Amino acid sequence: MTQIKKIIKLNQNQIERFSRQILINEIGNNGQIKFMNIPVIIIGCGGLGTTVATYLSMLGVRNLGLADDDKVSLSNLNRQTLFNEKDINDSKVKVIRKKLKLINSEMNLKIYDKKITTDNIENIIKNYEIVLDCTDNFKSRYLINDACFKNKKILISAALHSFEIQLFCFKAWENTSNPCYRCIFPESDLTENIGNCDSFGIISSVAGLGGLFQSLCVVKAILKKDQRMYNEFLMYDCLNLNQKKISYQKNPNCSICKVV
Ligand SMILES: [Zn+2]
Known part of the structure; x- marks a missing residue:
C-alpha cells in the first residue's frame, strides 16, 4: 500500500471536521494527527x-485496508451496516470503499478482494500497524494471530456468539507476559466443530456493538491508553448487559509466542 503523506499539522477543514473529538483532553490535536497517520x-x-470501517472513517483514520473476498448477499442485510439491497452480488470491499469515500473523501483505501491465506497474509498486513480481526471462524483467527505476532502488529479481535461479544487485544510480541490468541485458545480438534454466525445466528445490535468495542480499542491502542487491555479479555453479555473481564498471561507452552 502506498501511504499518503503523513500529516504533521491539521488544516482548517480538518480542525472543523474533528473539532468535537479534538476537545477531548486525551485526544487533542496530537491525538487527532495520530489517528490520521496510523495505517489500519x-x-x-x-x-x-x-x-469498524464506518467508525474509523469518522474518527479520521485515512490509511485503511479492507480484506474480504465475499459478495454482498441478502442474508447480510440484517446486520452489515454499509450495504443495501442494490449492493447484492457486488464485492463487499468495493462497496465499502465507495461508501467510506462519501464519509471522508481524504481516505486512502486499499482493498484486498481475496481470501487471506498463509501465503498472502504477511504481504497484506505488512504496511499496517493495527490489524482488526473481524472474521467469524477459528481458522482465520489463528492465521491472523500468528501473522500479527510474527510481524509485530497490534491485533484487535472480536467474536460474536448469539448475544455474547468477546473482545481481545493482543500485543504478545511486546513483553514476556502478554498472551496471544493461541495462549487463550490452544488449537485443538474441538475448535473444528465450533460454528460461526451462519450456525449460531446474530442480530445487528450485537454485531454493531462488537464493532464499536473494536473501534474503541483502536482509539486506545493509538493513544496508548489502558495497557491492561493486552492482558485481559472482555466478555459482554448483551442480553443482561453484564460484562466480565478475564485476565490472561502468556502460556509458557504456546506454540507461537512462548519465550525461548
Ligand atoms: Zn501465545
Missing part, C-alpha cells in the same frame, strides 16, 4: 467489519 487494516467485512 480490517480483515473480514461483515457485521463487525462494516461497523
